[in-house]
Amino acid sequence: MKRKRRNSNNSGQALIITSLIITMLLLSTAYYVFEIEKNVTGNSTSIDYAFMATKLSTLNTVVSALANVSNGGNPSVLRASLSRLVSAVESHSYDGESRLLFKPLNSSPYQDGIEIAWESNGLGISSAHVSLSLNASGPSLSYYSEYAVNVTTALTLQGSFTGNDSEKTVNATCRVYDEQGFALAKDITVLYQNETDGPWIPVSPVDTLNVIDYGNGTYSLSFNVYAQNVLEISAQVHDTRDIFVMANATCNIV
């Protein structure tokens, strides 16, 4: 009877000590999580801004290079511009030491990160694709990130014509896209060819070129020409980023 009573008294003390230990464990864990969370919040802001700034400058560089190449520049300008950017970023690192590496895509249809495909089937594509990695290490933070920059301007063109033997009315629809969806054109130049392998003739205001802008990257084109045949039409477009793209399409008689 005595032994039983002593045991029950001890179990109460053990319970208290156990609860104390558990409480201390819980409190220390909660405090540790709180401190870690505080540090992560402070550093993640710096990381986010540094990464955003680098990503923005690489995007601008690729847009600039594609605008240059699509307007007749040398495709090597992409690599040259990125090398200049790498030098600038590495010498003005945001926090500590940065290493920015780039690799232009070299698999078909891209060559040295550039694809220029201006087809006669009504589709034109000007595109650039570069893979990058950013490795930064400093006293307060270090991070590594891999990302890709793709810049694309594409154009589709469809056309048909009606009219008599000498005068034709051409109606065409032109759609402009970028890598995020539809895109707006800064300017559109329309040309036509009235004989096979003949010269491309620009559609002038005399030909009553009428362009309807639907505001969603779709443009309706119509013009009158004096020609026996209208075989092909061509649309040449600069988007709002100055990237040039063109496409040719064969017109059908309606």
Added chain:
Amino acid sequence: MRFLKDNRGQIRVIEAFFAAVLLLSALAMIPSETHVGGSNDEILHSAAQRTLITLDSDGTLSRLIENESWTTLRKCVQSLLSPTIWFNLTIFDENMNPINEVQISSGSQINKDTVAADYVCASSGSNYRIYVIRLQLSNVN
């Protein structure tokens, strides 16, 4: 005799004490105020980077520099910063030669304790340029 042997009351007191400690500890862990950012320097540095990224995100920053629209640039920076923050903006080319001939700032500097953030800005036009932009900030108060 019974009073001395019966220690259940003491245990209750100890239990209550531990419970009180537990409650007080939990209350002490609730932060008294939301602490955003960190030190004053970190807050100013983040504000500088945020301002330049916002201006660069739609190409405004490089366009204003290319057009040498220093007054517009000053107004843009001013509108993105708190009125209690003094700023001075210096633009360099990629060889660190200063470009802006006029001072782009919100007035004369009051507080000598400034924070500077360097930002690499690449233009997206077909004529490629790289600018290094140094934004210095300090609290007016």
